[in-house]
Amino acid sequence: xxxxxxxxxxxxxxxxxxxxxxxxxxxxxxxxxxxxxxxxxxxxxxxxxxxxxxxxxxxxxxxxxxxxxxxxxxxxxxxxxxxxxxxxxxxxxxxxxxxxxxxxxxxxxxxxxxxxxxxxxxxxxxxxxxxxxxxxxxxxxxxxxxxxxxxxxxxxxxxxxxxxxxxxxxxxxxxxxxxxxxxxxxxxxxxxxxxxxxxxxxxxxxxxxxxxxxxxxxxxxxxxxxxxxxxxxxxxxxxxxxxxxxxxxxxxxxxxxxxxxxxxxxxxxxxxxxxxxxxxxxxxx
Amino acid sequence: xxxxxxxxxxxxxxxxxxxxxxxxxxxxxxxxxxxxxxxxxxxxxxxxxxxxxxxxxxxxxxxxxxxxxxxxxxxxxxxxxxxxxxxxxxxxxxxxxxxxxxxxxxxxxxxxxx
Numbered sequence: 375x376x377x378x379x380x381x382x383x384x385x386x387x388x389x390x391x392x393x394x395x396x397x398x399x400x401x402x403x404x405x406x407x408x409x410x411x412x413x414x415x416x417x418x419x420x421x422x423x424x425x426x427x428x429x430x431x432x433x434x435x436x437x438x439x440x441x442x443x444x445x446x447x448x449x450x451x452x453x454x455x456x457x458x459x460x461x462x463x464x465x466x467x468x469x470x471x472x473x474x475x476x477x478x479x480x481x482x483x484x485x486x487x488x489x490x491x492x493x494x495x496x497x498x499x500x501x502x503x504x505x506x507x508x509x510x511x512x513x514x515x516x517x518x519x520x521x522x523x524x525x526x527x528x529x530x531x532x533x534x535x536x537x538x539x540x541x542x543x544x545x546x547x548x549x550x551x552x553x554x555x556x557x558x559x560x561x562x563x564x565x566x567x568x569x570x571x572x573x574x575x576x577x578x579x580x581x582x583x584x585x586x587x588x589x590x591x592x593x594x595x596x597x598x599x600x601x602x603x604x605x606x607x608x609x610x611x612x613x614x615x616x617x618x619x620x621x622x623x624x625x626x627x628x629x630x631x632x633x634x635x636x637x638x639x640x641x642x643x644x645x646x647x648x649x650x651x652x653x654x655x656x657x658x659x
Numbered sequence: 660x661x662x663x664x665x666x667x668x669x670x671x672x673x674x675x676x677x678x679x680x681x682x683x684x685x686x687x688x689x690x691x692x693x694x695x696x697x698x699x700x701x702x703x704x705x706x707x708x709x710x711x712x713x714x715x716x717x718x719x720x721x722x723x724x725x726x727x728x729x730x731x732x733x734x735x736x737x738x739x740x741x742x743x744x745x746x747x748x749x750x751x752x753x754x755x756x757x758x759x760x761x762x763x764x765x766x767x768x769x770x771x772x773x
Contacts, residue, residue, distance in 0.1 A: 420686050420772045423676055429668050429690075429764040514661060568661035571697050596744035597697040600758075629754045630744050632733075 433572055436518035440525070440575025448553030449530060450657045451560060453574050455598055456582035457591075458564030461608040463494045465582060465641035466559055470501045472651055473557070480658065481556035483530040487516040487563045494561065504529050515568040518575055521560060530556050555658040570597040577657065578603035585609050585616055589623035596630040604635045606650065611640040662699060665764065666706035672766050673715055682771035685719040689768050693761030694742055695728040715771075724767070729760030 428434065444451050456462050463486075470482055484505040486495040495507035506524040508516060525531055560576060562569045569579075581602035583591055586609060592599035599605065605627055607620070620638065627634055637653065639646030673685060688707070692698045700723050711717045728741045734753035738760075747754050 420770050421682075422768050422770050423680060423682075424768045425672065425676060425766050426768075427672050427766045429665055429672065429766055432668060432671065513664070515664075517664075568664075571661060593745050600744050629747075632755050 430571060430573075433518045436522055437573035437575040440518055440522055441577075443522075443525070444558070444575060444577070446553075447531065448555045449558050450555060451558040451574070451576045452654075452657075453569070453576035453579045454559060454561045454582060455566070455569045455579055455602070456564060456584075457566045457587065460564070460582045460584040460587065461641050462561050462564070462582050463497055465606070465608055465639075466561060467497055467501050468641045468644070468647065469559075469650065469654070470498065470503045472647055473654070474502070476651055477655060477658075479554075480655075481530055481554070483528045483556070483558050485516075485521060485524040485528075485558065485560045487520070487561060489513070489563065510563055514563055514565050515572050516560065516562050516574060517572050521574045525558070528558075530558060557654060557658065566591070566595040566598050570601050580604045580606060582606045582608055583623070585612055585618040585620075589619050590626050592623070592627040592630050599627060599634070600631045602631065602634060604637065604653065607636060607638045608641055610638050610645060611643045662702040662706040663709070665698065665703060666710045669707065669766055670710055670714055670716060673769065676769060677715060677771075681773075682715070682769075683773045684715050684717065684771065685769050686772050687720045687722060687770035688716065688766070689722045689724070689770075691724045691726060691763065691765040691767050693726050693728060693763050695744060695758050695760075695762045696764045698764050700725060726761050728758060728762070730756040730758045732756055 440451075443449075454462050454466070466484065470484075473480060473482060482503050484495070484498045484503055486492075486498060486505055486507045487510060488494055488507070489510055489512070491509070492507040495505040498505035506527050508520045508524050510516065510520070560574055562574075579598075579602045581599055581604070583605055585607060592605075607623065613620075624636055627636060635653075637646060637650050639650055641647070669688070669690070673688075676682075690703075692700050692703065704721055704723065707716065707721055711719065728743065728746075729738055730741050730748075731737070732739050732748040732751065732753060733755040734748060735751045737750075739748050739750055739756075741749070741756065741758075744758065746756075748756060
């Protein structure tokens with residue numbers, strides 16, 4: 375008997391699994407006899423399933439459906455992303471009030487994302503704009519499914535279906551009359567990391583950065599700033615009190631996103647708001 | 660953190676695959692997380708290990724390929740390799756780069772057993 379593993383006896387030594395899948399004729403051993411052509415010691419027969427699946431595929435499909443749905447209804451949707459405290463909600467409230475004056479016929483709505491509370495949605499509703507609050511609980515970003523569910527509850531969606539109360543979505547969204555354009559603002563959870571990966575079906579991401587945050591934010595959070603079409607630099611009324619270098623910030627932004635547009639404004643004082651409204655209204659043309 | 664969300668998505672993909680071609684458990688999970696995919700591989704591994712117990716993924720070996728990032732450099736008019744979105748072109752130093760590869764998080768295949 376072999377003193378190393380006890381082989382040579384009729385019975386298999388303890389701890390050795392005798393494989394039954396080795397095939398072969400007589401005493402030959404064929405380790406590659408299984409369907410995958412490989413032999414993995416210590417395992418019963420396994421097989422390989424080739425998937426090549428995009429891990430974010432499910433969200434992408436819903437986002438694509440959202441995008442088509444928005445297009446079909448003339449809705450221009452913007453995904454507002456930033457860190458918490460950059461002034462997104464204040465900017466939104468100021469924007470909504472200004473748009474009501476400048477473009478009174480334009481339908482507006484907001485989808486608000488936060489972990490908890492409806493405080494932001496309440497502030498939006500105080501401007502007279504419909505808003506749906508989505509509380510993500512422990513979640514750190516909105517996803518396409520949440521946006522789809524919220525959109526279904528907005529009057530923006532309803533008034534395009536005024537011919538049918540219990541409508542179905544298989545009418546193809548190819549209306550004979552084009553829908554009047556409307557603006558949907560999606561205020562994402564304050565987070566510069568995760569929202570970059572989750573497409574919501576928006577027309578564009580707008581990143582909001584405030585001058586109290588540091589010029590190099592775009593370099594430190596490149597995925598998000600690379601995904602934005604426009605960066606709004608907010609709170610510029612505070613510049614006299616800070617050492618913030620605007621040119622350096624623009625430079626950092628262009629390094630991660632050479633084509634990004636930038637607007638400087640103060641939601642609080644109104645400086646620069648006209649250019650922001652121009653940009654939004656140009657999207658409804 | 661979003662790696663937990665991604666781990667949840669991966670579990671769903673595994674369940675979907677088992678619904679099509681039934682199997683009991685996963686022996687090896689092979690993922691591809693490109694350098695520009697926005698995924699922290701260590702955090703993803705941790706998240707997968709956290710969600711695996713009680714699922715088909717329990718006890719599985721997790722293999723994660725990390726293909727490099729690729730980008731089209733507008734200055735030198737060719738594809739170059741970059742490690743992250745803030746890198747400059749390794750050839751000419753320009754930042755006029757358009758990512759073209761290494762941007763995906765993919766479930767490549769599953770080695771499964773009954």
